[in-house]
Amino acid sequence: MSILIEGGRIVTAGDDYVADVYIEDETITMIGESLDVEADRVIDATGKYVLPGCIDPHTHLDMPFGGTVTIDDFLSGQVSAAFGGTTCHIDFAIQPKGQSFTAGLEEWHGKANGKAVIDYGFHIIVTDLKEGGTLEELATLPDQGVTSYKLLLAYKDVFMIDDETLFDVMELATKTGALVMIHGENGSAIDVLVRKAIADGNLEPRWHARTRPPELEGEATNRAIQLAHVAGCPLYVVHVTCKESVEPIKAARDKGWPVWGETCTQYLFVDETDLDRPDFEGSKYVFSPPVRDASNHDVLWNAVQTDTLSAISTDHCAFLFDGQKTLGRDDFSKIPNGAPGLEDRLLMIHHFGVNEGRISLSRMVELLATNPAKLFGLYPRKGTIAAGADADVVVFDPEREHTISAAGHHSKADYNLYEGTTVVGAPELVLVRGHVVVENGELVAEPGSGRFVQRARFGEELAPTRNRS
Numbered sequence: 001m002s003i004l005i006e007g008g009r010i011v012t013a014g015d016d017y018v019a020d021v022y023i024e025d026e027t028i029t030m031i032g033e034s035l036d037v038e039a040d041r042v043i044d045a046t047g048k049y050v051l052p053g054c055i056d057p058h059t060h061l062d063m064p065f066g067g068t069v070t071i072d073d074f075l076s077g078q079v080s081a082a083f084g085g086t087t088c089h090i091d092f093a094i095q096p097k098g099q100s101f102t103a104g105l106e107e108w109h110g111k112a113n114g115k116a117v118i119d120y121g122f123h124i125i126v127t128d129l130k131e132g133g134t135l136e137e138l139a140t141l142p143d144q145g146v147t148s149y150k151l152l153l154a155y156k157d158v159f160m161i162d163d164e165t166l167f168d169v170m171e172l173a174t175k176t177g178a179l180v181m182i183h184g185e186n187g188s189a190i191d192v193l194v195r196k197a198i199a200d201g202n203l204e205p206r207w208h209a210r211t212r213p214p215e216l217e218g219e220a221t222n223r224a225i226q227l228a229h230v231a232g233c234p235l236y237v238v239h240v241t242c243k244e245s246v247e248p249i250k251a252a253r254d255k256g257w258p259v260w261g262e263t264c265t266q267y268l269f270v271d272e273t274d275l276d277r278p279d280f281e282g283s284k285y286v287f288s289p290p291v292r293d294a295s296n297h298d299v300l301w302n303a304v305q306t307d308t309l310s311a312i313s314t315d316h317c318a319f320l321f322d323g324q325k326t327l328g329r330d331d332f333s334k335i336p337n338g339a340p341g342l343e344d345r346l347l348m349i350h351h352f353g354v355n356e357g358r359i360s361l362s363r364m365v366e367l368l369a370t371n372p373a374k375l376f377g378l379y380p381r382k383g384t385i386a387a388g389a390d391a392d393v394v395v396f397d398p399e400r401e402h403t404i405s406a407a408g409h410h411s412k413a414d415y416n417l418y419e420g421t422t423v424v425g426a427p428e429l430v431l432v433r434g435h436v437v438v439e440n441g442e443l444v445a446e447p448g449s450g451r452f453v454q455r456a457r458f459g460e461e462l463a464p465t466r467n468r469s
């Protein structure tokens with residue numbers, strides 16, 4: 001099967017030009033002006049952008065958490081992603097407490113099997129090195145294409161690890177070529193503040209943010225940065241929300257330390273006042289780290305403009321309002337932490353980032369596709385439009401108006417953080433490895449067509465599919 005995408009404006013992290021893209025089977029094989037080739041299908045992209053498929057390095061599909069399970073599985077979550085122009089994501093497989101990492105990975109492979117409509121990889125969440133998982137076993141994961149170890153400094157008695165475990169894993173990562181990822185919040189201090197709030201009868205959603213102040217994000221982020229420096233490993237800080245953690249990341253990067261950070265779409269748009277929404281609707285905005293004072297929006301935009309932060313993910317962790325968020329109606333600490341957003345990232349960042357002049361189109365591509373691909377061992381197979389790359393392509397109509405709503409999105413979530421927001425610019429056609437997945441508002445892909453991608457080690461390139469051994 002061959003496809004010719006004619007006359008679109010090709011935007012990559014480094015280039016912006018009008019040309020044709022020729023796809024043979026799963027791969028982009030030629031790019032040029034007025035290509036003289038026969039194709040099984042010709043797509044007229046005049047006036048449209050031709051973007052690399054977006055990559056979301058931070059999602060939680062079908063994940064048990066907060067006394068329930070996230071509502072999007074690998075089918076609904078990935079369909080939602082595809083409609084939003086995301087063609088590959090990296091989900092978090094969790095080491096079950098007291099069990100091996102392999103047990104966690106097998107469980108997550110099982111969750112995705114037969115459901116995937118886009119490509120995907122896994123990070124491993126390390127919960128325990130004392131029983132079940134060992135450093136020896138963790139060292140073998142990069143051979144299976146799982147080349148990032150995530151550790152959470154938050155969620156005491158659930159995911160939180162101690163500094164010894166963190167440092168052990170960091171030292172291991174220097175030998176195995178894995179990227180260490182951290183959730184930077186001080187879980188022990190948060191636990192004290194939560195207990196105190198509950199004892200004082202402070203039970204409303206706003207107390208979620210008040211018991212997780214930005215200083216505790218800054219402290220944990222800085223601690224991880226210093227430990228990573230001593231260990232000598234590369235570090236990626238997930239979901240950065242505030243000045244207190246942007247500053248240590250900037251200081252480390254200014255010194256040339258191998259530290260990167262991401263923020264998530266929601267932290268650029270919602271703020272702590274959303275937690276006060278009436279009728280318990282504030283619970284829809286309960287996720288961790290929490291929504292912050294609105295002054296942080298400018299801090300975060302500045303950080304993504306100046307490459308202090310190098311990626312924007314979604315941290316898609318969707319729960320129903322009705323029946324899941326409401327588990328915490330009488331106590332904010334029982335509200336499952338997380339929110340939907342997989343489908344909205346490109347729409348929101350294009351409209352408020354590019355249309356409103358905060359970032360260029362190329363920088364948007366870099367933040368949503370190229371940098372995630374480079375940092376997580378998917379580049380140059382994914383994250384760009386180039387000969388030899390997988391044909392993961394979004395034909396994007398910069399003039400199409402779209403109003404974001406729970407009624408129209410494809411996540412199973414019964415609410416949307418950006419409900420009623422009208423954006424200009426939306427995906428029109430989405431290809432994953434040369435297969436049309438979404439076209440004219442319809443899902444075309446069959447469940448099971450998405451593939452697990454074995455990622456390269458940190459700093460290494462992922463060979464194009466055609467050259468795969």
Ligand code: URP
Pocket residue numbers: 060183286287288289315317337338339
């Ligand atoms: O509230 C959130 N973000 N839930 C998902 C788990 C995490 O902390 O990333």
Ligand code: ZN
Pocket residue numbers: 058059060315317
């Ligand atoms: Zn997360």
